[in-house]
Amino acid sequence: MHGRLKVKTTAVQEEEKRIKRQKKLKLFQGALAAAFKKIHSKEYDPEGLYITQEILAANSDYYTIWNYRKNAFLHFKNTKTSDELLKCFQDELSFLQNCLKNNPKSYSCWNQRCFVLLTMSDPDWKKELQLCDLFLQFDDRNFHCWDYRRFVVQHSAVLPGEEIQFTHKLIENNFSNYSSWHYRSKLLPIECPDASDKNRIGEKMLLEELELVQNAFFTDPNDQSAWFYHRWLLGRGETKQSLLSLHVSLLDNKLTCTLRKPASIKDCSRLNVYINDNPHVVVWKGCNQGKYQHVWQSDLPKKDLFSGENKIKVEFGSSELMVEMTGQDEAISCIQTNTETFRQSSSDAKLSVLTEELKSCEELNDLEPGNKWVMLTLVLLMRAIDPTHYSSQVHDTLHELCTVDGMRQCYYQDLMSKFVIEDHIAAVDLHQRCIDLHGKALTRVCRFEFFSTITSLNLSHNQLHSLNSPFKLLHCLQKLDVSENEIVEISGLKDLTKLVLLNLDSNKISSLKTLEPVTTCAALQKISVKSNRIPLEDIDSLLQILPNVEIVYE
Structure with missing residues (x-):
């Protein structure tokens, strides 16, 4: 046994490690106490x-300690010579570089480096x-380093063209470099802006970039970086703000305007109201609690209305809607929708460019069948080119x-639902106040702003899970049929002040609490909840809460 090396047991090794950690902790706590x-x-x-410095060498994310060093350098600016101060800054940059080697994604280190450079004289x-x-x-x-690089470029004389070349070099080395693609999307509109939109790039550069990105996704069709950049290149046209509908009710003395995009109360100052050709100042109120809303209402002044005919016009920018009332209590005016209504928000690229991209993606789809990125891009391109022609595809x-x-099955189903609703809106006259979307396999409902004046909505026999x-x-809805779905909650029905009839038959509603939103519908006369999972005691409670409402439950 003599002369043989004694092997330490695991327990002994763990004890030694514990003692070392205790010593380090004691030193660290002592340094912290002195620092504070x-x-x-x-x-x-x-x-x-x-x-x-000793503390930060052990933990480079201690922000309070970095703040002390910032204050120290600001103090030194008033107490040290320029040479001494330069030496302090250079030492700090060297120390920061060592910290970043150990922790290259430290917010505090990169932030401190920005501070030092902004505080230095040269x-x-x-x-x-x-x-x-x-x-x-x-x-x-x-991305910490990319953010820092943008900071450096902003404060130096580096031209956008030089940075574009830098991103090109990185992309050639690695097509999957999402950060380089993203940085490129910020630089190109500066270097090669489109004449009509400074946030987009010119057609010549667009074609060159499409060739570059095609090389990327033909090389690796499964990498998402190039596909996201490709979608940015094709762009999304900005939907212009405009009036969608105008509703006037003399019974409520309400004027209601619906806008294409959500607007703030400040934006409503651009809504100009004319009653019988006379400008009128009104106070606008939103129908919800949010800051930005589609629907805005104001009170109609009875003193400015005639007993016979009345003409009410609203202008918003270059759009205007008008109703002429000849004795009736209610009138609406809506825009005329068509296949172009939603295409403008699909892409800014020219039709010829989109068509060429579609051919390229079809070719790639033949080479790489079942690739989700190729297939999704095909869908978006077909919708941008001609939604009607490519509907079945x-x-x-x-x-x-x-x-x-x-x-991502739910995402694709929701996307299909959105397309179905948009196609329906494009095909109907919005002056029709009854909309039938039953049996469309809808999993979501959207584009409510286009339906703001309807009185009846049929969403039965779909695949909706929630309202x-x-x-x-x-705001005009009186009848809603959502029977034969898979609905488990109806929170969106709260405060439908004109709702009279509600059909919730054959869904998956299971409690009184789920039905609470209907108690806020002041005009409700009848609700049907047959073939749900609501306990009888909850039905009894609902009958007591809504004594004047006919409740059909069996």
Whole structure:
């Protein structure tokens, strides 16, 4: 047994590690106590820098300690010579570089480096760019470093064209470099802006970028970075704000305007009201609690209305709607919808460019069948080019996507529902006040702003799970049929003040609490809840809460 090396047991090793950790902790706590003593006494000296440096070397994300060092450097600006101050800043930059080597994604370190450079009299921005290059070689997706690089470029004389070349080099090395694609999307509109929209790029550069991104997704069709950039290139046209509908009710003395995009009360100052050709100042109120809303209402002044004919016009920018009332109590005016109503929000790219992209994606789909990114891009391109012509192909592709990418099945179903509703809106006259969307396999309801003046809505025999959308936008709604769905909650029906009839038959409502929103519908006369899962005692409670409402439950 003599001369044989004694092997330490696991328990002994763990005990030694524990003792070492205790010693380190004791030293760290002692340094913290000394640092906070200097912080409270506002004592800024070399000893304070040394103590805090030891702390930050162990934990570089201690923001309070970095703040002490910031205050120390600001103090040194008034107490040290320029050479001494320069030496302090250079030492700090060197220390920060060491900290970043250990923790390259430390918010505090990058923030401190920004502070030092902004506080120095003559920082070396070129050297900082080289530092960014170095860190991006190790991790080209380090968004902290990308943010810092943008900061450096902003404060130096680097031209956008030089940075575009830099991103091109990184993309050629790695097509999956999402950060480079994103940075490129910020630089190109500056370097090559489109004549009609400064946030987009010119057609010549657009074609070059499409060729670059096609090389990327033909090389690796499963990488999402290039597909996201491709979608940005094709762009989304900005929906212009305009009036959608005007509703006048003399019974309520209400004037209601519905806008294409949500607007604030400040935006409503652009809504100009004319009653019998005379301008009139009104006070607008939203129908919900949000700051930005589609529907805005105001009271109608009886003193300005004639006993016979009345003409009421509302202007908003270049759009206007008008109603002429000849004795009736209610009148509406809506825009005329068509196939172009939603295409304008699909893409800014020219039709010829979209068609070429569609051909390229179809070719790639043949080479890589079942690729979700290719298939989804095909759907969006077909919708942008001609929704009517490609309607069946869009439906089939989305149906296939539900199988190919089952984890996102609900997303594709919701997208299909959105397309179905948009196509229905494009095909009907919005002056019709009864909308029938039954049996459309809808999993969600959207575009309520286009239905704000309807009185009857049929959503039966669909696949809706909840009614949590803002039905309150339907301020004229009197009859709602959502039977034969899979609804488990109806929170969106709250405060439908004109709702008279509600059909909730054959859903999955299971408690009185779920039905609470209907108690806020002041005009409700009849509600049907047959073939649900509501206990009889909850039905009895509902009968007591709504004694004047006919409740059909069996």
